[in-house]
Amino acid sequence: MIDEFRKLFPDLTPRFFRAPGRVNLIGEHTDYNMGFVMPIALDMNCYVAVAGSNDRKTHIHSLDRGEGFDFDPDVAFAKPRKNWTDYVIGVAQQLSMRGVRILPMSMVFHSEVPEGSGLSSSAALEVSAALAFLNGRTYSGVEMAKLCQRAEIDFVGNPCGIMDQYISVFGEANRALELDCRSLSHKPVELPANAALLAVNSMVKHDLATSAYGDRVKECKAAVAGIARLHPEVKALRDAKLEYLENARLDPTVEKRARHIITEDDRVEQFFAAARRGDLDQMGKLFVASHRSMQHDYEISCEEIDFLVDTALTIDGVYGSRMTGGGFGGCTINLVRPDRVDAFTKEIVDRYQARYNKQAPVFNCVPSSGAREVKDLSTIPATNKTSS
Known part of the structure; x- marks a missing residue:
């Protein structure tokens, strides 16, 4: 420079x-x-x-x-x-x-x-x-x-x-x-000192300005409008409860988007509490639950990211894995035992290379x-x- x-x-x-x-x-x-x-x-x-x-x-x-x-x-x-x-x-x-x-x-x-x-x-x-x-x-x-x-x-x-x-x-x-x-x-x-955070880059590029990111924003606004007809105190999905979806008569896709946001907010609170008490098993479970919600309800994952998550969960020493970021590519974040970092890195890179013929850079997230x-x-x- x-x-x-x-x-x-x-x-x-x-x-x-x-x-x-x-x-x-x-x-x-x-x-x-x-x-x-x-x-x-x-x-x-x-x-x-x-x-x-x-x-x-x-x-x-x-x-x-x-x-x-x-x-x-x-x-x-x-x-x-x-x-x-x-x-x-x-x-x-x-x-x-x-x-x-x-x-x-x-x-x-x-x-x-x-x-x-x-x-x-x-x-x-x-x-x-x-x-x-x-x-x-x-x-x-x-x-x-x-x-x-x-x-x-x-x-x-x-x-x-x-x-x-x-x-x-x-x-x-x-x-x-x-x-x-x-x-x-x-x-x-x-964060607990006895775990490492490793990001794995799928090398799938996304451009949020032209992707479905804007569609998700609109779908969330539609969910708020539908819920607010029965619960006017709801100004954003942060204010909604899961049971509000039962009678809101939302479009099925909009309802799925709302379910992800409502449950994801709850997972953040749970993750904070688990981190404070050093509960790595619970932190890992919340990682996985978050990914499944993004995969099925918010529909912002992709084949390569799902492969990285599913593969990580088969590797010894991994507490949990999920996509991180806006979606449609990018990275996964993985909670890994420190003594398994090198083995995890080699295995995830090798298996991704074998499947997609792509190198997947791994970043130690400090x-x-x-x-x-x-x-x-x-x-x-x-x-x-x-x-x-």
Whole structure:
């Protein structure tokens, strides 16, 4: 990054910021239903080197893609370009709308978070961009998460919840956060030390802006409208109870979507309690129940992900496995005995290769701290953190 920055902007001295990706342990698609989620921030980050500009333009460059784009800092009427730059320009636009002056900047981005993996490379890019545009100016963490979410909804066109941006800002080392997506408050819980969290990347790419993600949002709104006819206190599926579905006369597909959200919120609460008491068996069972609900009720899994989950559950030392992220590809998250990590990694990779002729990278997911300035450049690693 330093070499690239010096090559592109030889007269400037940059500051460095980072924002992590995330893996969600449980609570899938509950965030935009005002419910509960339990993510961790990862020790995989999107980094940005930033300094002023020698002209009146903002220059953004991706080290990973080997390409850049220049734009006018007056972003009020900017239009989406339908590529990675939209996440950066959308953040600038949201900051500007909130009264933050967007100064001409020079930026180089580099991300360790694999795209399309369900580990939220987009939120890591958004939050790192926000830090770069602020360039040391103070800003509320909650407001930063909200504006980054808004950029993805309004500018990128993906109707996402706030979980990804929130955990990228507020992540804590060695802890998961139970986030209340209505109050935007959280409770940390230390995870049991005698288990490892391993993400397995199916290498099936998904683009949530053009996938069935938006359909699920609409189906959940339809469920709320149907339930609220009998229970007007229900403003989001977070407020609904399972028994409310009996007389709501919902479309069968809409009813399945609602059942997943209602039961998933309950699983988050159960998982939090199990983590506090170190009950790995129960945590694993909740992983599996969550996946089956996504597979059959929310219908956001796919053949490759189901294969990874089903295969993991046959491997010794695995407490549980589930898909994580928006769906239709991406990663599974697996709760594994530490002494079985190497054996698990080899077996899951070999069996996936044999079935689909694809390599499935395995990531050791270590709960890490949220977005911040990087002052010690020796902490920026040279390579991605993959087990295989």
